[in-house]
Amino acid sequence: MQPGKTGRRRFLKESAALAGLTVGTIGSASGQAPQKAESDGEDFRAYGSHSRFENPRRKPSGMDPEHPGGGTGSGASLTPLQDSIGIITPSSLHFVVSRFRNAPPDLDPQEHRLLIHGLVDRPLIFTLAELKRLPSVSRIHFLECAGNGSPVERRNAKTVQETHGWTSCSEWTGVPLSVLLTEAGLQKAASWIVAESADAGKHAKSIPLEKAMDDVLVAYAQNGEAVRPEQGYPLRLVVPGWEGVNNVKWLRRIKLVDQPYMTHSETTQYPSIRPILEGKALWFNFEMEPKSVITFPSGGHRLPGRGFYEITGLAWSGRSAIRSVEVSVDGGKTWKHAELQAPVLRMAHTRFRFAWNWDGEEAVLQSRCTDEKGVQPTLTALAKIWGVNPDYFNTTLNRINHFNPIQPWNVTRDGSVLNGLF
Amino acid sequence: MACSRLLLSVMILASGVAAFSQAPTYHLGRTPSEEEIRAWDTVIGPEGKELPAGSGTAKEGAKVYAQRCARCHGPTAAEGGSTIGIRPAPPLVGGQGTLKTLHPVRTVGSWWPFATTVWDYINRAMPLFEEGSLSPNEVYSLTAFLLYRNGIVQENDVVDAKGLPQIQMPNRNGFVPPRPMWTHSPSNRGRTP
Numbered sequence: 072m073q074p075g076k077t078g079r080r081r082f083l084k085e086s087a088a089l090a091g092l093t094v095g096t097i098g099s100a101s102g103q104a105p106q107k108a109e110s111d112g113e114d115f116r117a118y119g120s121h122s123r124f125e126n127p128r129r130k131p132s133g134m135d136p137e138h139p140g141g142g143t144g145s146g147a148s149l150t151p152l153q154d155s156i157g158i159i160t161p162s163s164l165h166f167v168v169s170r171f172r173n174a175p176p177d178l179d180p181q182e183h184r185l186l187i188h189g190l191v192d193r194p195l196i197f198t199l200a201e202l203k204r205l206p207s208v209s210r211i212h213f214l215e216c217a218g219n220g221s222p223v224e225r226r227n228a229k230t231v232q233e234t235h236g237w238t239s240c241s242e243w244t245g246v247p248l249s250v251l252l253t254e255a256g257l258q259k260a261a262s263w264i265v266a267e268s269a270d271a272g273k274h275a276k277s278i279p280l281e282k283a284m285d286d287v288l289v290a291y292a293q294n295g296e297a298v299r300p301e302q303g304y305p306l307r308l309v310v311p312g313w314e315g316v317n318n319v320k321w322l323r324r325i326k327l328v329d330q331p332y333m334t335h336s337e338t339t340q341y342p343s344i345r346p347i348l349e350g351k352a353l354w355f356n357f358e359m360e361p362k363s364v365i366t367f368p369s370g371g372h373r374l375p376g377r378g379f380y381e382i383t384g385l386a387w388s389g390r391s392a393i394r395s396v397e398v399s400v401d402g403g404k405t406w407k408h409a410e411l412q413a414p415v416l417r418m419a420h421t422r423f424r425f426a427w428n429w430d431g432e433e434a435v436l437q438s439r440c441t442d443e444k445g446v447q448p449t450l451t452a453l454a455k456i457w458g459v460n461p462d463y464f465n466t467t468l469n470r471i472n473h474f475n476p477i478q479p480w481n482v483t484r485d486g487s488v489l490n491g492l493f
Numbered sequence: 494m495a496c497s498r499l500l501l502s503v504m505i506l507a508s509g510v511a512a513f514s515q516a517p518t519y520h521l522g523r524t525p526s527e528e529e530i531r532a533w534d535t536v537i538g539p540e541g542k543e544l545p546a547g548s549g550t551a552k553e554g555a556k557v558y559a560q561r562c563a564r565c566h567g568p569t570a571a572e573g574g575s576t577i578g579i580r581p582a583p584p585l586v587g588g589q590g591t592l593k594t595l596h597p598v599r600t601v602g603s604w605w606p607f608a609t610t611v612w613d614y615i616n617r618a619m620p621l622f623e624e625g626s627l628s629p630n631e632v633y634s635l636t637a638f639l640l641y642r643n644g645i646v647q648e649n650d651v652v653d654a655k656g657l658p659q660i661q662m663p664n665r666n667g668f669v670p671p672r673p674m675w676t677h678s679p680s681n682r683g684r685t686p
Contacts, residue, residue, distance in 0.1 A: 133580060170621070187522075188530050195522035196529065205519055254517050265536050271625075272618035275536045277673075324533055331673045332538040333607045335614040339599060342668060350593035354668040468596040 127154045127164055130232055133224070146171040146301070149236025152366045155385065158211070158412065158420040160239035162294045167301045168216045168237060168315060169270070176270050176321050180305040183269070185251075185289070189327035192256030199305050203291065205246045210288065210311070211419045213240040213387045215359050217314035217341055217472040222464045222493065229490055231369040234478060235362075238387065240420035243309045245290035248283050252327070261327040265334070266308050269323040276317050277331035278310060282357075286311050289322065312389030312418035313357045314472075316341060331355070343472045347458025359389030361447045362475040363396055363423070363440035374486035377431035382409075386421045386440035395441045396423040402435035402479070403449075409438065434482040435491055450476040450492065465493050537613035541658035544612065548653035549634025551641030557631050558638050561620050570642055571600075582621075586642040592667065602643025606668060608660040612636045633657075 121127070129148035146169040150160055169175065180199045188194035218224075219237035228234040252264075257280070264283045268274040278287070288309040291298060298304045303320025310317040316336050331337060342352035363386035368374055382400075386393045392415050397406040412422035423438065439447045453476045454461040464471060479491035537543050558570065565574040565582035573584035588598030597604075601611055616632045618624055627635070637652040645660065646652065652660075 186525055186530070186533055188525065188534070193517065194525050194530060196525040197522040201521045204521055250519075254519060254522070256517070265538075267533075267536055271622070273535070273624070275617075326534065326536065328538060330538065332536055333610050333673075334536065335610055335618065338606055338610050339604060339614075344592055344597050344599075346593070348669050350597075351667050351669050352592075354670060355673050463595070466595055 127151050127161070129164055129166070130236065132233075132236070146175065149232050150239045152231045152236055152238075152364070152385065153369050153371065155366050158240050158385070158416075158422050159294060160241060160420075162241065162296070162299045162302065165239040165241065165293075165299065165302055166214075166216070166237045168218075169301070169320065170272055171270065175300040175304075177300070178269060178305055178321060183305050183323070185306060185322060186324045187251055187255045187327075188324075189265075190258040190261035190329065191252070191327050192258060193254075195251075195255050197251070199291065202246055202289065202306070205250055207244055207246055208288065209242055209244040209292075210286075210309075211240065211242045211416050212309060212311045213238055213418065213420045214309070214315050214318055215362075215387070215389070217316060217356075217359070218470060218474075219315075220474045221471045222474060223468055223470055226465065226493055228370070230371040231364055231366050231478075234370070234490065234492070235364045237315070238362075238385075238420075240385075240387070241293045242295070243288055243290040244292035245288045245306075245309070248287040248289050248308070248325075249285070251289060251325075252284060255327075257327065260329045263328050263331050265324075265326045265328055265332045266317075266319040266322060267324040267326070268303075268319050269321040274319060274336065275332065275334045276319055277328075277334065277337055278308075278313075278317055280327070282310065282313070312359060314341065314359060317357065341472065344469050345457050346463070347456075356473065357389075359387075360473055360475050361388035361390070361393070361440050361442040361445065362386070363393075363438045363447055364478045365398070365436050365438050365480055368436065368482065368488045369480050370488055370490045372488045374429060374482065374488070376486065377429050380427050380429055382425040382427045382436060384409075384423055384438050386411075386423055386438070387419065388440070388442035389418055391443035392417040393421040393440050393442055396421070397439050397441075398423070398425040398427075399437045399439075400427055400434050403437055403477075406439070429482070431484065433484060436480045436482060436488075437477050439477045448476055452476075535617060537609045537616070539607050539609050539658065541609050541654060544609070544654035544657060545629045546654065547629035547633050548651050549630050549632075549637050550651055551634070551637040551646065551648045553630075554634035554636070554638025554641075557627070557635050561623075561627070561631075562635070565621065570639060585639050589663070592664075600643065601639045602645065602663060604664050604667070606662050606665045608636065608640060608645075608657050608662055611639060612657060 128151060132147045132149045146167055148167045150164050150166045183199055185197045185202065216237035220234050225234055262280050263277050264280060265275055265277050290307050290309045291305055293299060293302055298307055306322045307320040308318050308322055342354050343356055344352045363384060365382055365384035367383050368380065374380065382398055386396045396409045396411060398409045399406045409423035409425040415421050450461050454463060481489045481491040534543055566585055567574055569586065571584050571586040574582035584598060585601050588600040588603030591598045591603060605611060612632055615635050633652050637646060637650065640646040640660065641648050
């Protein structure tokens with residue numbers, strides 16, 4: 072099917088409708104056969120697509136240093152932050168960290184159910200239609216994988232997609248989990264929930280009840296349409312500000328329990344082994360700390376010549392709203408405040424902008440953000456928190472979760488932009 | 494209409510604060526049957542309350558391991574394997590003494606704090622792309638095999654629902670805080686405006 076032809080037919084049909092003609096007459100009037108129904112899927116106006124001159128792409132990713140693109144069963148991919156604009160990530164570019172071979176679970180919304188049981192007075196099972204009748208809210212939140220930027224896998228990263236692409240930001244719509252839990256009637260002994268996915272591996276995660284009752288959403292929509300299959304269609308948890316692993320996709324069950332259930336992810340993958348703890352690991356490190364990164368210019372971009380550039384990037388924190396972002400263009404000698412795009416939302420990506428005149432000399436561009444509790448660390452400051460020399464991050468095979476140091480981009484005289492972290 | 498919306502919002506906010514002894518407001522959803530709950534209630538907590546009947550030994554588990562697991566995790570379970578999925582199939586045996594080093598090796602023996610998690614993960618998530626295909630007895634015997642290869646149980650020890658939660662894992666005290674806990678940040682209260 073030629074897009075131009077389809078578009079013209081569609082235009083004729085719509086013009087006819089506007090003019091009060093019936094669609095049936097237009098086929099004979101234009102001398103063309105009526106359009107086949109199946110071609111609607113290819114009609115760029117039936118479900119719009121970007122211009123053919125634009126080509127934004129997620130990039131496959133994994134957690135194996137030797138196979139950074141992911142293995143044969145990896146459903147993981149990184150958001151192209153170098154192309155990001157504003158604060159909303161297009162749903163089709165939202166990062167994915169999941170294990171599915173070629174496609175996410177294909178769940179029929181008519182058949183899908185959400186079970187709430189355990190330490191409740193009234194176990195309940197909901198259809199999607201019933202959930203959509205309940206009071207809903209829409210909120211803008213980022214999601215970020217705890218391992219976003221973990222140097223073990225990203226040491227050779229060149230672009231901001233590779234260094235920071237396991238975060239995205241969407242408007243999520245759904246039922247506050249507190250509404251569902253209240254409807255089921257919490258028993259006094261309930262102190263945690265276990266949320267379970269309907270994916271093949273039945274991913275499950277324990278979350279403290281206090282958080283569950285505070286701001287967690289059972290979301291069925293993302294950016295004005297149904298949640299995408301890779302993002303958990305037809306139903307997922309959104310756990311604002313917390314490690315991505317808590318945001319259980321393809322949600323099918325919530326059990327109220329009196330202790331965390333010590334599932335695979337919370338006992339084996341996500342505890343953080345820290346040298347300062349002498350080989351012990353930090354347990355249940357939920358909140359993502361403040362992080363920012365310049366997305367333009369960033370690794371892989373090439374500045375055509377000296378002159379004016381607007382430096383722009385993203386800042387976010389799982390603990391609060393971003394209070395300020397500072398930018399340095401001289402390797403950290405001086406810092407100046409960047410302009411924040413309003414409104415600045417709690418636990419959402421915050422866009423910052425900074426005017427810059429490049430003099431054509433070598434430059435190091437960095438951003439650092441401050442939330443309500445503190446400032447984003449330098450690599451050296453982060454090393455101190457971990458009880459290591461900064462070299463540690465460049466040599467260890469330990470997975471570094473919550474890796475949030477200031478990211479330098481080196482601009483060379485020919486305008487190339489290179490990762491300056493390692 | 495505006496009034497009832499406002500009232501609804503107030504009710505929702507109030508319900509979020511008063512966490513206990515609520516009555517239903519919306520009367521949506523239905524009561525699941527005991528059988529429905531039992532069929533779905535498969536995540537195993539550290540007390541093992543959800544474990545099904547069955548048992549197995551390391552000797553039996555060695556056969557299942559060779560058939561169903563060795564391809565990815567290596568012939569002795571200490572090797573690990575090439576990348577299938579997001580990350581490489583990890584080694585399941587060994588690694589003791591490595592957690593303080595530059596190359597911590599996290600295995601069932603060196604790292605996992607609860608034996609129930611081994612059973613739970615094998616049962617629900619393994620083998621990769623053939624999830625849910627193992628019988629309870631096979632899962633008990635595979636769990637026994639991995640515990641045996643890590644020097645935690647004997648080759649002929651019978652592992653079952655009663656005994657599994659009692660097994661002391663070597664790295665049980667390797668976590669800070671020692672008991673899972675979480676404190677809500679005071680600055681993070683409230684909702685996005």
